[in-house]
Amino acid sequence: PVHSAKIRCSKTITLPPNSVHFISCKIDSQGVSRNKDYQALIEPYRNHAIRSGIITANAMATISNGTVPLQCVQTADSPVTIYKNQLLAFAKPVSIPDEVQSIGLATKPSPNEKQQSDSTTCTSSWTKSSLTESLSIPNLCIPEEHKQRLADIVWEYKDCFSSSKFDLGTCSTYKARIDLKHDYVAKWIPSRPVPYKLQPHMDAEIEGLLKAKVI
Numbered sequence: 001p002v003h004s005a006k007i008r009c010s011k012t013i014t015l016p017p018n019s020v021h022f023i024s025c026k027i028d029s030q031g032v033s034r035n036k037d038y039q040a041l042i043e044p045y046r047n048h049a050i051r052s053g054i055i056t057a058n059a060m061a062t063i064s065n066g067t068v069p070l071q072c073v074q075t076a077d078s079p080v081t082i083y084k085n086q087l088l089a090f091a092k093p094v095s096i097p098d099e100v101q102s103i104g105l106a107t108k109p110s111p112n113e114k115q116q117s118d119s120t121t122c123t124s125s126w127t128k129s130s131l132t133e134s135l136s137i138p139n140l141c142i143p144e145e146h147k148q149r150l151a152d153i154v155w156e157y158k159d160c161f162s163s164s165k166f167d168l169g170t171c172s173t174y175k176a177r178i179d180l181k182h183d184y185v186a187k188w189i190p191s192r193p194v195p196y197k198l199q200p201h202m203d204a205e206i207e208g209l210l211k212a213k214v215i
Contacts, residue, residue: 005063007042007070007089014081015054015074018149025088027066037064040091048088052080053146056089063091075149125163128155135161166212 006028015021040063044056053076061068070088074080082088132138132151140147154161162169194202209215 004043005040005091005093006087007068007091009082009084009086009088010067012081012084014079015072016079017074017077019074021072021074022069023072023082025068025070027063027068027091028085037062038093039063039095040068040093042068042070043090043092045087045089048086050141052076052082053142053149054080054082055150060094061091063093073153075146075153077145077149126158126161128158131155131158131161164208166208166214168212168214 007025008028010024010026013023040061042057042059042061044058049055053074055073055075057071057073059071068091072082072088128151131154135154137147137151137154140150142150160169206215
């Protein structure tokens with residue numbers, strides 16, 4: 001079974017208002033080895049975010065020697081102290097698919113590549129009010145000034161949020177290499193018939209994918 005590990009702050013630290021920081025944390029786990037490096041999905045501890053106004057980012061991270069850097073967004077207008085051993089998040093170990101042989105940093109795109117990437121990126125259709133309501137920010141049990149600050153941060157990075165199921169976004173930070181079998185022989189498979197009642201739905205899906213330039 002896969003066990004989630006608790007992530008606690010390594011030392012007491014005070015975060016200045018309206019700031020973003022990476023802080024050093026340690027793993028407090030049961031059933032998870034501290035002596036082996038592994039990949040994990042970081043999930044924030046919501047109660048801490050509600051009480052303090054500090055938002056921990058969801059992310060994939062490498063747990064090395066029982067430690068992990070944690071990205072925190074401090075949304076309050078006054079300094080907030082995180083104490084040693086305070087619970088901030090959870091780490092759930094995950095396995096990397098066998099198809100991905102290696103992952104490395106991508107090179108910085110040239111101006112021509114960047115222009116081409118921008119031209120194929122879907123324009124976000126969010127408005128500030130629709131985005132904050134979609135994320136249930138008005139319903140959070142935090143002070144109003146924290147809500148406003150969080151809404152401002154979310155709106156500043158609105159391009160990080162998908163505006164529809166066809167808005168898949170792009171990744172220019174990492175690249176993956178997939179090694180294929182060179183001696184593989186392609187096989188022809190006949191298309192599967194689509195029921196008449198489902199054809200309009202299928203056409204709508206294909207049209208959406210075409211507009212988003214996914215296919």
